[in-house]
Amino acid sequence: MSEIEEEAFKLIQSKPEGVLQSELWKLLEIDSRKCSRIVKKLTDSDQVERIEYKSEGVKTYLLKAKKRAVEPELLLAGGELLPCIGCEEECSVEDCPHLMDWMYQLAIEEFSDKSE
């Protein structure tokens, strides 16, 4: 994925309600033809869905990032499930001991995988 495609995808992803294609090219500061090519790549690779939309009587498209299922093994480290799942504590990601322990397990696992 090129830098501009990645930027477009991140922008679309950051707006769960979607982004109008007629706005996207302005936000990316590119011309509309280049924007169409980028959108085509993102829709062809199934990362973005394109929904017909009328804005002030003009036809455009609403672009929404597709949600992907998370691979279950990505939520496991050392057989331990990511502690954030079902966590009801007041969250402080930067200094959460549960998350630190889990990430430590993940690092150990990755290190042992590489040394095998």
Ligand code: SF4
């Ligand atoms: S970072 Fe810690 S406190 Fe926050 S949700 Fe995850 S486990 Fe819970």
